Amino acid sequence: MNKVWLTLLAVGVLGYCVLTHPRASGSGDPVDWSREPVQEPTDRPSFAVDTRKGEMTLEPRAAFDISARVASDEHYRADDGAFLVPVDLVMTWGELPEEPYRSKVSYGQMARFYAWHTSSPDLDLHYVSAHSANMHMIPANDNVRRALLAVDGGDLVRVHGLLVNAKRADGFYWNSSLTREDTGPGACELVWVEEIQIGRKVYR
Numbered sequence: 389m390n391k392v393w394l395t396l397l398a399v400g401v402l403g404y405c406v407l408t409h410p411r412a413s414g415s416g417d418p419v420d421w422s423r424e425p426v427q428e429p430t431d432r433p434s435f436a437v438d439t440r441k442g443e444m445t446l447e448p449r450a451a452f453d454i455s456a457r458v459a460s461d462e463h464y465r466a467d468d469g470a471f472l473v474p475v476d477l478v479m480t481w482g483e484l485p486e487e488p489y490r491s492k493v494s495y496g497q498m499a500r501f502y503a504w505h506t507s508s509p510d511l512d513l514h515y516v517s518a519h520s521a522n523m524h525m526i527p528a529n530d531n532v533r534r535a536l537l538a539v540d541g542g543d544l545v546r547v548h549g550l551l552v553n554a555k556r557a558d559g560f561y562w563n564s565s566l567t568r569e570d571t572g573p574g575a576c577e578l579v580w581v582e583e584i585q586i587g588r589k590v591y592r
Contacts, residue, residue, distance in 0.1 A: 410535035419544040425454040457485035535591035546585040
């Protein structure tokens with residue numbers, strides 16, 4: 389392979405790395421996972437987003453801000469919702485990222501659901517349920533998408549955006565939970581992510 393092709397290959401690889409890695413837009417304060425998620429009324433109107441499966445209308449239900457430790461992450465490429473939500477994050481906050489909960493509770497994800505397990509009878513099981521959630525993340529732009537896909541279990545994150553309901557003209561819909569107290573089908577949050585902080589780096 390001659391030097392010209394080697395140079396072109398190097399440029400191509402460099403360009404690929406630049407295009408596929410998220411760009412930090414600032415630095416934030418340390419993530420405070422001890423605080424409860426902030427959910428407030430919003431007067432934001434419904435808006436449309438283009439996807440590879442057609443236009444979706446998103447209806448804002450609440451402004452949302454959560455700081456948490458990610459207990460598990462799952463990427464989706466082929467299921468019915470992957471065109472809108474490429475990643476789900478199991479978020480834990482309050483006392484869950486700390487002992488004794490951290491080492492005694494395990495989490496798993498499958499088919500857009502999550503489950504947690506503990507063999508320790510001394511833990512407050514309702515507290516675990518109310519301070520962990522599987523959140524479906526809709527990126528507001530390509531940079532946020534890349535940042536979301538870069539999140540790993542154990543990362544400290546802060547997510548700012550909206551809880552939304554989503555619908556499409558053909559009848560497809562996906563609604564968000566509006567409480568951290570529910571369980572079972574429909575209990576996951578559908579989050580329009582406008583900003584995500586991973587560690588101290590902020591992505592918009």
